[in-house]
Amino acid sequence: MARTSMDSSGFAIMTLVRRALVAIGAAAIVAAVLRLRGSGGVPPRDGGWRELSGPDLK
Amino acid sequence: MTRVAVVGLGALGARAARQLASTPGVTEIVLGEPDVHKRAAVAEVLGPIATDAEWSADDGLPVGVADCDAALLAGPAAAHVDQARRLIALRRPFVSTADARPTVQGLLDLGDDASQAGVSAVVGAAFSPGLSCALVRHGATWFDAVDEVHVAWLGTGGPACAHQHHRNFAGSALEWHDGAWIQRPSGSGRELCWFPDPVGSADCYRGDQCEPLLLQPALDGVSRITARMAGTRRDRMLARLPMLRPPHPEGAVGALRVEIRGRRSGATDTAVLGAIDRPAVAGAAVAALATVWAGEGRVNAPGVGGVAVQIEVLDFLTELARRGIRAAVFEGSSPVS
Numbered sequence: 347m348a349r350t351s352m353d354s355s356g357f358a359i360m361t362l363v364r365r366a367l368v369a370i371g372a373a374a375i376v377a378a379v380l381r382l383r384g385s386g387g388v389p390p391r392d393g394g395w396r397e398l399s400g401p402d403l404k
Numbered sequence: 405m406t407r408v409a410v411v412g413l414g415a416l417g418a419r420a421a422r423q424l425a426s427t428p429g430v431t432e433i434v435l436g437e438p439d440v441h442k443r444a445a446v447a448e449v450l451g452p453i454a455t456d457a458e459w460s461a462d463d464g465l466p467v468g469v470a471d472c473d474a475a476l477l478a479g480p481a482a483a484h485v486d487q488a489r490r491l492i493a494l495r496r497p498f499v500s501t502a503d504a505r506p507t508v509q510g511l512l513d514l515g516d517d518a519s520q521a522g523v524s525a526v527v528g529a530a531f532s533p534g535l536s537c538a539l540v541r542h543g544a545t546w547f548d549a550v551d552e553v554h555v556a557w558l559g560t561g562g563p564a565c566a567h568q569h570h571r572n573f574a575g576s577a578l579e580w581h582d583g584a585w586i587q588r589p590s591g592s593g594r595e596l597c598w599f600p601d602p603v604g605s606a607d608c609y610r611g612d613q614c615e616p617l618l619l620q621p622a623l624d625g626v627s628r629i630t631a632r633m634a635g636t637r638r639d640r641m642l643a644r645l646p647m648l649r650p651p652h653p654e655g656a657v658g659a660l661r662v663e664i665r666g667r668r669s670g671a672t673d674t675a676v677l678g679a680i681d682r683p684a685v686a687g688a689a690v691a692a693l694a695t696v697w698a699g700e701g702r703v704n705a706p707g708v709g710g711v712a713v714q715i716e717v718l719d720f721l722t723e724l725a726r727r728g729i730r731a732a733v734f735e736g737s738s739p740v741s
Contacts, residue, residue: 403542
């Protein structure tokens with residue numbers, strides 16, 4: 347059956363919407379990955395915590 | 405002989421009232437809380453030193469607060485600015501445990517009114533802000549000049565604190581950067597911070613915290629002040645939504661870490677201080693002690709400021725240590741971040 351001009355414009359709109367949704371989805375995934383990933387810190391290699399007392403509180 | 409009012413009897417307020425009850429020199433604690441059952445329960449636990457005062461809904465304060473030597477505002481932060489205005493009008497010193505930046509800014513804006521009225525007030529007197537500011541101010545005395553201050557916080561106290569923690573990831577973080585205030589997105593700037601043992605490491609992110617606002621006036625010439633708080637990916641992703649489940653009545657162990665970079669003896673150096681405790685317990689001790697000092701006139705000057713500005717922190721930390729709230733210093737040669 348031949349496609350009418352109404353069918354044709356509806357098909358084009360649906361294609362546009364579908365592409366827009368795919369683009370938004372891809373952007374959201376990229377943004378989420380960028381937001382969530384990160385580099386780790388550097389752990390202390392020596393030393394430690396000591397309670398503040400005596401001379402520290404003078 | 406000090407008569408104090410405690411306004412708000414949540415996780416922090418109730419503990420602060422208990423701290424005050426065991427403080428020498430405190431002769432009466434006026435309990436202010438709209439929930440009569442909660443008020444009666446706390447009054448029963450504290451015994452004869454507590455007065456179960458009638459709540460004035462018009463003032464948002466307990467009846468009889470005008471006769472107190474100082475008031476501790478430990479209720480919902482949204483009411484603190486109005487309560488503070490009334491206390492300034494009554495010429496009563498006060499301490500606020502507010503941890504919401506708009507509220508803290510609103511309280512700091514009352515500084516001129518407080519100065520004119522001769523009222524001394526301490527704002528942000530809890531765990532973070534509060535103990536964090538005291539640690540920074542104390543660590544700063546080890547330097548000839550302080551260049552940078554970076555604060556990190558882990559954990560929450562009561563439900564109100566947990567809600568504020570949730571909101572902090574949704575706003576924008578205020579930072580002091582080269583002599584100007586800048587806004588950065590909350591939840592950004594991931595940094596692995598190492599807290600005192602046994603808490604250890606936790607990922608921390610920028611949050612809408614009050615420390616930069618409260619510390620900047622206390623540190624001449626400082627070029628950077630940042631604040632971060634520990635959070636999970638879920639905390640950050642869901643920050644703009646309502647909390648999906650009610651918070652626990654009280655959080656587990658929390659921790660603080662402050663890093664101070666500056667110059668001493670002609671060289672650049674870094675000092676790292678920290679503390680661990682349950683935030684509501686440590687915050688209550690800070691708030692109670694600040695309230696006693698405000699009532700005794702030991703706060704620095706009329707006006708409104710944070711712990712770092714208004715309180716002599718050396719004696720303050722010594723007294724907190726005596727009460728079991730102990731700070732620690734990191735000693736090591738390798739970078740800690």
